[in-house]
Amino acid sequence: MKFPYGISDFDSLITRRLHYVDRTDHIPLLENAGDQLLFLRPRRFGKSLLLSMLENYYDINKAERFEELFGNLAIGQDPTPEYNQYFVLKWDFSVVSSEGDGEEIRRNLYDYLNMRFSDFYRNYQSILSEPIRIDPENATASFQSLLTAVRQTGHPLYLLIDEYDNFANEIMVRDRTEENRYQAILSGEGCMKALFKAVKAAAGGQGLRRVFITGVSPVAMSDLTSSYNVAENIYLLPEFNTLCGFREPEIAKILAMIAEECKLTGSQMTDALSMVRTFYNGYRFSRRAEGLVYNPTLALYFLKAFHRDCRYPEE
Structure with a gap:
């Protein structure tokens, strides 16, 4: 018996035959729960592995490996029609630095997002019919270019956001004097607010079909509601009590x-x-x-x- 302590890569866990507590039976429940979901749990509670599992299940590039990855799991016996039908874009905000003032945080965030958009293009270059234009100064413009490229293919996009509130929480817990920096990213035209406004618009017929967001606290999402008020909170529903853990x-x-x-x-x-x-x-x-x-x-x-x-x- 081999235990996957500290491993959050579903593909690696399955191919190395590490112990996996199967939660794939929740996939139909998640699909029925809504298109834009918010799921909160304490730190180190398996959220990243959950997102990795969803990424492998929905990724169009993993279609030929479905049986290898899911054949011995609950969902492998009765997959939903949406398996391996999506482009998958994944953001992990735990790696975005919260150092510096509001402008520096915006730059850190946009640099990270542009890196993810470039990785996305490399992953799906053989399927996309046009390139993604990366705007070094405006990651939301890069996101729009990605959406345009995705729409040309006829396949929808699934956006996975891990630790959406990580660097916002880091700012809050450091010092009360950090409030100005917190407000700079989450209020007005702050970078996080602008980004989630773009996500909301993308889900309105621009190619983004599903969004799954994980985090620790609902506080940052509450402050984002004027720009992103469409996420359904599933973290207190009894059917998802054991989704992680x-x-x-x-x-x-x-x-x-x-x-x-x-x-x-x-x-x-x-x-x-x-x-x-x-x-x-x-x-x-x-x-x-x-x-x-x-x-x-x-x-x-x-x-x-x-x-x-x-x-x-x-x-």
């Missing part, structure tokens, strides 16, 4: 396998599960949900060490 029975099943390999007694396995409950504490994100869900990063750390050493981790 481990259910207790799943942890118990893994512990039973470890106990067998380590020749542990039933009481020792029970003690291990009690240890997980005590130190890693389960979450219930929806009041209507049954059962708890555990932070997957913390759980995997414990399980990997327990499997390797046949004893609890010391830290």
